[in-house]
Amino acid sequence: MLVRQMEPLIVIGIVALIAVIGYFAWQMEKKRREAFRSWAEQHGWSYSHAKDRSIYHRFSFLDKLNQGSNRYAAHVVQGEWKGRDSIGFSFHWETYSTDSKGNRQTHHHWVGVVASQISGDGFPELKISPESFLHRIGHALGAQDIDFESIEFSKKFEVKSKDKKFAFDFCNTGMMEYLLQHPKTPLELQGNWIAVFDSHKLEPDEVEPLLEHIDAIRSHMPGYLFRD
16 A cells, blocks of 8 residues: 555656756756857857758768768867868767567767868878777788787777878878877878767867867878878
């Protein structure tokens, strides 16, 4: 009898807890929007928090964004950084799984992206990412990446490009030393864009450091790569 009397109170408590969690999530999201808007205004950039599916079509050449379904960007900031067109956004995609009872589950994934255009005649695709357990399994099964004279660099990073000469030109001694100081940030280069990625939604205070990171990467690229 007592248990039955308590059931409505338990339900009310659960509903109240959900409401409180929802309220704090809304407050946090509001603060993120305000922080992004403030940063954009300070730097003369534009900002939109709305879902933007056109971003995927602009940057579909980035392998990192070609995953799952229901792909879109949010919290998009755009402008010029040191004279170069640049952009930052959080990118979402979904994957699905089915449990033992046949119930379909949706998994939401987010990655933070910051990208800048660079001069040049268009560069071949190059991907540099931290070496992971899955990469090591792939190597054991015969998957190939590019190895360099620096054993430490080759152990820390997986480097892939169809243009091996370009990969070696890009990963010169200075570049390898710099990237070893920043081993957790994957990057992709293709055409006239360099993009770097974070493992979660992009936060307002990450935009500028990642733009500076791209600028440092650009500065370590040898000058002859930019000559026709």
